[in-house]
Amino acid sequence: xIELRPFSTLGAANHGWLDAxxxxxxxxxxxxARMNWGNxxxxxDDVIAPKTGFPPHPHSDMEIITxxxxxxxxxxxxxxxxxxxxxxxxxxxxxxxxIAHSEYNMEDVxxxxxxxxxxxxxxxESPSWGARPFPKGDRAGRFVALASGYxxxxxxxxxxxxxxxxxxxxxxxxxxYAIGADRRGYLVPATGRVTVNEVEVNARDGAAIxxxxxxxxxxIDDAEVVLVDAA
Numbered sequence: 287x288i289e290l291r292p293f294s295t296l297g298a299a300n301h302g303w304l305d306a307x308x309x310x311x312x313x314x315x316x317x318x319a320r321m322n323w324g325n326x327x328x329x330x331d332d333v334i335a336p337k338t339g340f341p342p343h344p345h346s347d348m349e350i351i352t353x354x355x356x357x358x359x360x361x362x363x364x365x366x367x368x369x370x371x372x373x374x375x376x377x378x379x380x381x382x383x384x385i386a387h388s389e390y391n392m393e394d395v396x397x398x399x400x401x402x403x404x405x406x407x408x409x410x411e412s413p414s415w416g417a418r419p420f421p422k423g424d425r426a427g428r429f430v431a432l433a434s435g436y437x438x439x440x441x442x443x444x445x446x447x448x449x450x451x452x453x454x455x456x457x458x459x460x461x462x463y464a465i466g467a468d469r470r471g472y473l474v475p476a477t478g479r480v481t482v483n484e485v486e487v488n489a490r491d492g493a494a495i496x497x498x499x500x501x502x503x504x505x506i507d508d509a510e511v512v513l514v515d516a517a
Contacts, residue, residue: 287495288498290491290493291492299314299315304333306331306332308328308329309330310323323470323472323516327405329474332400333396334397334399336395337391338391339360339391340390346381346383348405349379351378351403351432352399353376353400354373354374355398358392361377361379363379363388364387365385376417376450380406380411381413383411406445406446407446407447427454431449432450433450436449447517448514450512450513451512454508455478455505456508457508462501462503463501463513465499467497469516471493471501471513472513473501474487474492475490475491478505478506478508478511479505479506480503480506481503482501483501
């Protein structure tokens with residue numbers, strides 16, 4: 287089954303400096319039918335105005351993945367980590383027993399991110415942060431793991447039974463991913479339009495996937511796609 291969740295149906299809050307859309311219940315947006323999807327808890331589509339951002343705030347026991355679509359995000363935390371993650375790159379924060387961090391757009395243009403939260407498999411681990419580039423050419427025509435809870439994946443580590451994957455597809459190009467009928471998938475095109483097993487998904491729409499062994503994603507336009515494969 288594939289449930290299309292059009293961008294226009296997402297929860298939304300425009301704070302001026304932050305234009306946020308929520309695929310799942312978050313902050314002031316509550317929908318009992320959209321609380322989580324397996325161990326995927328949050329998928330926020332955020333546009334952050336120049337020279338603004340999230341001031342220091344705490345988290346615990348959550349795996350937080352930031353996929354930068356446009357611009358760049360600058361991270362600082364109370365562990366001493368400091369980094370700038372650019373468009374196409376990914377950062378991961380394992381909040382564990384507790385971490386306080388800030389995320390600012392220090393650029394002169396809007397920064398657009400997907401922020402994805404996954405429930406950890408175990409609680410009480412030490413907090414950590416990491417980031418790395420994932421050149422779009424390396425994921426041309428196929429899904430590549432960007433963050434993963436599985437040993438052997440060349441990806442940023444997360445402490446949960448899940449993968450966050452990315453693919454770039456040229457118009458007319460297809461790729462297949464074996465997700466497994468016992469898993470939950472959630473797919474969002476960052477750009478472009480695709481079909482997922484014949485269901486058309488526009489940029490920033492969500493496709494909630496379950497009870498399917500495989501999915502075939504075909505680009506209608508040139509597309510950049512992010513997929514969570516969750517327990």
